[in-house]
Amino acid sequence: MTADGRAQVAEGGASADDPAPYFVRHVFVCTNERAAGHPRGCCKEKGSIGLRDYMKAKAKAMGLSGIRVNSAGCLDRCELGPTMVIYPEGVWYRVETRQDVDEVLEAHVARGERVARLMLRPEDGP
């Protein structure tokens, strides 16, 4: 039970009975939009749609297979955006430029490394 009385979900981890993952890496890019002036802001106003489009095109141009880049609704870390999360690792990034996208694709997606300077940690927050 959490401090606010909600039930805690089980920790992750693959089960032996799980089917093989359909994608090796699945990237969710928040493209949520809120009304101008909303106190939390939104990723769309920070350029996330263009970054998502660029990431999809760049992944294709790099010839990467086993990756899917999808739009996501609000990932609930709005103040830290533009946000994205990559599964199955569950690693989050704030990606603000095309150069950031290149770095995530080349390091994390293609080589299985991490981009520490862009990574969001659970303790990061507004």
Ligand code: FES
């Ligand atoms: S608007 Fe992107 S995380 Fe909420």
